[in-house]
Amino acid sequence: MKKRDGILYQWGPVIFVAILTVIVFAGNLFGKLRTWADMCDTEISFLNGRELSIDNGDSYGIMTMGPWYNLPAGKYRLKWIIDCDEVNEVHLITQNQARIVPDTFKVNPDQSDSDIYFELLDAAAHLEIKVDFKAGTRINVLDFRMYSPKYRDNQLTFALIMALLAFLWRRHCTGKKIEPGIVLIAGAVIYASVPSLRDNFSLIYDTSFHVGRLWNLADGLASGQFPVRCAGYTYNGYGAITSIFYPDAYLYPAAVLLLLGFSTNYVMQLIFISLNIVSAVTMYACAKRLFKQESWMPVLSSILYVLAIYRITDIYVRCALGEAIAMAFYPVFISGVFEVFFGDKKNWPILVLGSSALFYSHVVTTFMSVLFLFCMGVLYFWKLIKERRIGYLLLAGFVTIVICLAQVVPMLHYNAMGIGAENIRGLTAHNSLAPAQLFLWGEGDMPVDPADWTLSGQPIEPGMVLNIGIVLLVYAIAVGCKKEGVVKAGLQEKWSALDENERRALRMAFIGAVGAFATTTMFPWQQIGLVTLKFTDYIQFAWRFMIFPAAFFSLAGAFGYLKAFENKERATLMVFIIAVIMVLPTIGKQTRFDDVVKYGEITTPHLMYMEYNIPNTDLKQTTDRTLRLDNGITVSEYEKKGNQIDCSIVADQAGKIQFPLFGFDGYVAKLNGQRLETSLGENNRLAVHLPSGASGTLTVRYHEPFLWRILECISLVALIWTCGMLKKEKRREVL
Numbered sequence: 001m002k003k004r005d006g007i008l009y010q011w012g013p014v015i016f017v018a019i020l021t022v023i024v025f026a027g028n029l030f031g032k033l034r035t036w037a038d039m040c041d042t043e044i045s046f047l048n049g050r051e052l053s054i055d056n057g058d059s060y061g062i063m064t065m066g067p068w069y070n071l072p073a074g075k076y077r078l079k080w081i082i083d084c085d086e087v088n089e090v091h092l093i094t095q096n097q098a099r100i101v102p103d104t105f106k107v108n109p110d111q112s113d114s115d116i117y118f119e120l121l122d123a124a125a126h127l128e129i130k131v132d133f134k135a136g137t138r139i140n141v142l143d144f145r146m147y148s149p150k151y152r153d154n155q156l157t158f159a160l161i162m163a164l165l166a167f168l169w170r171r172h173c174t175g176k177k178i179e180p181g182i183v184l185i186a187g188a189v190i191y192a193s194v195p196s197l198r199d200n201f202s203l204i205y206d207t208s209f210h211v212g213r214l215w216n217l218a219d220g221l222a223s224g225q226f227p228v229r230c231a232g233y234t235y236n237g238y239g240a241i242t243s244i245f246y247p248d249a250y251l252y253p254a255a256v257l258l259l260l261g262f263s264t265n266y267v268m269q270l271i272f273i274s275l276n277i278v279s280a281v282t283m284y285a286c287a288k289r290l291f292k293q294e295s296w297m298p299v300l301s302s303i304l305y306v307l308a309i310y311r312i313t314d315i316y317v318r319c320a321l322g323e324a325i326a327m328a329f330y331p332v333f334i335s336g337v338f339e340v341f342f343g344d345k346k347n348w349p350i351l352v353l354g355s356s357a358l359f360y361s362h363v364v365t366t367f368m369s370v371l372f373l374f375c376m377g378v379l380y381f382w383k384l385i386k387e388r389r390i391g392y393l394l395l396a397g398f399v400t401i402v403i404c405l406a407q408v409v410p411m412l413h414y415n416a417m418g419i420g421a422e423n424i425r426g427l428t429a430h431n432s433l434a435p436a437q438l439f440l441w442g443e444g445d446m447p448v449d450p451a452d453w454t455l456s457g458q459p460i461e462p463g464m465v466l467n468i469g470i471v472l473l474v475y476a477i478a479v480g481c482k483k484e485g486v487v488k489a490g491l492q493e494k495w496s497a498l499d500e501n502e503r504r505a506l507r508m509a510f511i512g513a514v515g516a517f518a519t520t521t522m523f524p525w526q527q528i529g530l531v532t533l534k535f536t537d538y539i540q541f542a543w544r545f546m547i548f549p550a551a552f553f554s555l556a557g558a559f560g561y562l563k564a565f566e567n568k569e570r571a572t573l574m575v576f577i578i579a580v581i582m583v584l585p586t587i588g589k590q591t592r593f594d595d596v597v598k599y600g601e602i603t604t605p606h607l608m609y610m611e612y613n614i615p616n617t618d619l620k621q622t623t624d625r626t627l628r629l630d631n632g633i634t635v636s637e638y639e640k641k642g643n644q645i646d647c648s649i650v651a652d653q654a655g656k657i658q659f660p661l662f663g664f665d666g667y668v669a670k671l672n673g674q675r676l677e678t679s680l681g682e683n684n685r686l687a688v689h690l691p692s693g694a695s696g697t698l699t700v701r702y703h704e705p706f707l708w709r710i711l712e713c714i715s716l717v718a719l720i721w722t723c724g725m726l727k728k729e730k731r732r733e734v735l
Contacts, residue, residue, distance in 0.1 A: 010173040017162045024155050031150035032263075034600025036067070039144040043067030044129060051140040052133055063133050064141070068126040072215075072264060072602045074149040075119045078105075078129075081143040083112045086136025092118060095126035096236045096605065097625040109136070122237055122625075123215070123605035148600035153266040156257075180569070181299035184576050185280050188306040191580050192276045195316045195591040196269040199599035202319065202591060208603040209611070210321040211264060215602070216240055217248050218255040219642040223702075227712065229410060230664050230702045232643025235613075236605055236622040238662045238685075239643045244410045245420065245612045249360035250325050265599050272315050278328040280306045286331035287555055290338055291501050296568040297558055300575060305331070305554035307579040309442045309463035309586055310546040316591045317458055322362035323544065329357035330551045333369060338504065340393050341380055348392040349726035355400040356719070360407065364539060365547065372511075372548070399722055406715040410708055417665060418615050426540030429525035433543050437461050438516055442586035452521060454543060459586050462516060462549040465579045469557020470509050476563035477502055501559065509556035515548020614662060614684040621683045622660075628682065630655025633690060643667075645700040651690040659700060661686040668703050672696040 024030060036043065040050065045065040052058040080090065088107040092100045099121035107114070120127075133139045171178065201207070212234045220228030220243070228248065234240035242248075248255075257267050280302045287294075287301035305311065314324040336351025359366045377384065377393065384390040401408070414420070434452040441464040444457045454460065480502070481494055495503065517523055519542050529536050558575075565571035597603055613619075627635055632653035639646045643661055649671070656679075661667070663686035669676045671694055681687030688700065 010170075013169050014166045017166045021159045021162050024158055025152075028150075028152070028155075030154035030158060031152065032154045033150045034148035034598075036069070036146040036148075036600075039067055039129075039146065040141060043069075044144060046141070050142070051138070053138040055137055058133075060133050060135075062130050063139070064129060064131045066128055068128060069124070070601050070604050071120060071124045071127055071148075073120045073123055075117060076149065077115065077117050077147040079113075079115045079143075079145050079147075080107075080141070081113050082107050082131070082139065082141050084133075084136050084139040085109050088134055088136065088139060089132040091130040091132060093128050093130060094124040095128075096122075096124065096623055098122035098124040098127075100124075107131075107139075112142075123233070123602060125236070125604045149261070151263040151266065151600075152261045153263055156262065156266075156270075181296065181572065184299060184572065185284065185302045185306070188303040188576065188579070189273075189276045189280050191583065191587065192306050192312060193273045194587045196272045198269075199265060200596040201265055201268050201272075202316070202593040203595045203597050203603060204317065204319050204593060206321065207319045207597065210319060211268065211597070211603045212240075212605070213242055213246065213248060213321075214251060214254055214258060214264070214267065215605070216242055217251055218258040221252070221255055222259060223642045223644050225702065225704075227406070229704050229708075230643060230666055232640075232661065233605065235619060235662070237625060237640070237642075238622045238660055239664070240612065240662070241414060241419070241664050242612055244407075244414055245363070246322060247360045247363070247407055263600060264602050265597060271321070275315060275324050275328045276306055279311065279331075282329060282331040283551075283554060286335045287558065289335050290343070290504060290555070291559065293501060294559065294562060294568075296562055296572050300558035300561060300572045301555050303572070303576050303579055304466060304469065304558055305551065307463070307583045308466060308550040308554060309459050309461050309583065310550045312442075312583060312586050313459050313590070316587065323365055323547070326358050326361035326365035327547055327550070329354065329361060330365075330547060333358055334508075334551060334555070336396070337373065337376065340389060340396060341376060341384070342504065342507075345387070345389045345392045347726070348396040349399075349722045351393075351396040352399045352403065352722045353726070355396070356403045359400070359404045364544065368539065368544060368547070399718055402718040403715050403722070406708070406712040409711055410704070413705075414612075414665070419612060419664075426537055428536050428539050428542050429529060431541040431543065432521040432523065432525060433460060433519050435520045435522060438520065438549075439464065439467065441582050442584075442590065444590065454541070457590075459590055460519075460543045460546055462512075462546065462553050463579075463582060465575065465582050466549065466553040466557045469560040469575075470512070470553055471560070472564040473505055473509055473556055473560025476560060477506065480563075502563075505556045505559040505563075508552040509560075512549040512552035512556060515545045515552070518545040518548075519543045614664070614680070617662065617684045625660045627660070628658035628685070630657075633657060643700075643702055645698075647698050649690065649695065649698045651692060651694040654690065654692040656681065656687045656689045657698075658682060658685040658687045661700070663687065664702075666702050666704060667700060669698065669700045671698050 040046075044067050047063055047065065048058060052063060054060075082088070082090075084107060086109055090105045090107055092103045094100070101119045101121060103118070105114070105116055129144065131139075131141055168178075195202075216231045216233040216239075217228050219233040220231030223231065225231065228243050230239060230241045231243070232239040234242060251271075254267050254271055257270070258264065283305040284298040284302040288298040291297040311324070311327050314320045314327060332350065333354030336348070336354040339345070339347040340351050355366070355369070358369055384393060431454050432452065433454060437452075438461055440459065440461050442459045442461070444459055477498065481497065498506070523542065525536065525542055561571050561575050562568050565574075627638065629635060633649065633651045633655050635647050635649050635657065637646075637648045640660070645659055645661070649657070658681035662684055663678065663680045667678055667686055669678050669688040671690070676698075677689040679687045679689065686700070688698070
């Protein structure tokens, strides 16, 4: 046996990498922090100059403003050099009344160079440093700098790189080669992830909302909730039930990373890169399943989908995280649809998994997909009946509903109380694209159509590389028909002359084309809105239907390229190069925003627009984080962590306490273990009613109903059963 074939040769490097990774994490090595240096020159505004002197006619008072940082909770270090001849002070304040411990520091004349620490107990909106010149004859502010908490971002990056190297080494040792197609897919993922290879991310249309979702989810996990229903981060600590209406199933790992000490910026970029990877994998699996005879089909479809302009736009130009997650799982849904309608109907569990994945990603995308399934059912109704497929379709629908019960029932519960998405309805007819935009290539929109009221400058389009693939598909099939001598035959004869893959590709091209048509101003959205009593306005934007051409054209277009060229490998390589070139304007110019969330910062924790909240709530009042007490009630030892509150109370007379929490149904207040009555107070605050003479320890917690726990178990069992059925069918196929 050769030395290189020994166990030490094969496993030594892997074990070394594993030990090294453990040491890095255990020793908290490679910590990454943000330094705000030279704040006096760039961030802090001085009202009357850095140097003040009473002898020169200057007066006492606050001499600085700024720097207006939005920061997550954590421990920070502040360093200054201030020269003065008496004791003065530095104050830390925030716009949203975030708790700071301590928030006031002495500036001693005999110690001008100070290095101090403070802790933000809450996310801070617009943190300011106030230098208070209050004593002595002179003061001179020479330097200010601040240091963020030490984040663990580099540790995870190191671990991921080491894991990749270990994986490659093991493949080398076992003699397994990495297929050339996989290298091309990896290249497509890397190019699609270029905007993530930076320390900040763009503050664009939906960034604040989705960052708020992440931190709200993390807050709920920290309070012991699982799944998280109501947490206390959003709306400046007043809390939100966003997770009820906007499913967070796939964001739990990201929320855990936040709790483990990773920065918001890093976690967001990990999400973006993960979406590119998952999209590549699911599209690869979809094409491999549906086009079994085409060896390069999965590779090319995966490349086209990963580099599809609209998918990139969803992630990096719009930060539409829910829809982007849904797009990552959309190929699974497509696989399920085509199996039930045209393939092996016993593979209906794939449709269940795909539909459930969509629902737990984005409700609006699910609604659009249900419309698509309905249209497919109508169009192929007799086929479903004749081939006995309708039962499998209905079974898939039923099981999907059961899996989604854990999310649907809580949603209906709060919707019955007047909370919902009514306030986010849009005018779908006014958010349609000029047809010309379907033929652009990632530079932006074409705002010359008066009927196109969509967001300006956004590259919302399939991408020319996909459009060209559809043209080549039609061309290749037309040439094939000519060779087969069926050019003059009827439509039915031509269709019958095609093989199964050709028919499947044409169906996908047609579905994608209908989806593209639905995004344009030519589609009768206004009339449809009137017929449906504006129900379609919940879709908000007609261009959401761009999901269909992005996904279906990736499959049909890939087949078109491979059909048009004899050398499949060269065709794939050529399309890879073209797709990368065509996506560059989108991942470059379109993601270069001046307004960014810098490393070590967050978006403002105080959202000023209302979504999924109690009706008639004034969000501007959430800057007030104070308690409101009726006469005769005193509170001490008050502690608020997220939406959990502990305090000691004494009530000389009956009254109520109004906490800085929105009073969503589900909060339970207990005094010494005995449950108290709750209600809505001013601006829908949570009000707890106290009887006269009450005293002791008061706790406030959110508890979901026991019925929801039962439904969670039922949904989980249904999901496991579905996976078991799918595994059973795979085993049957192998046999």
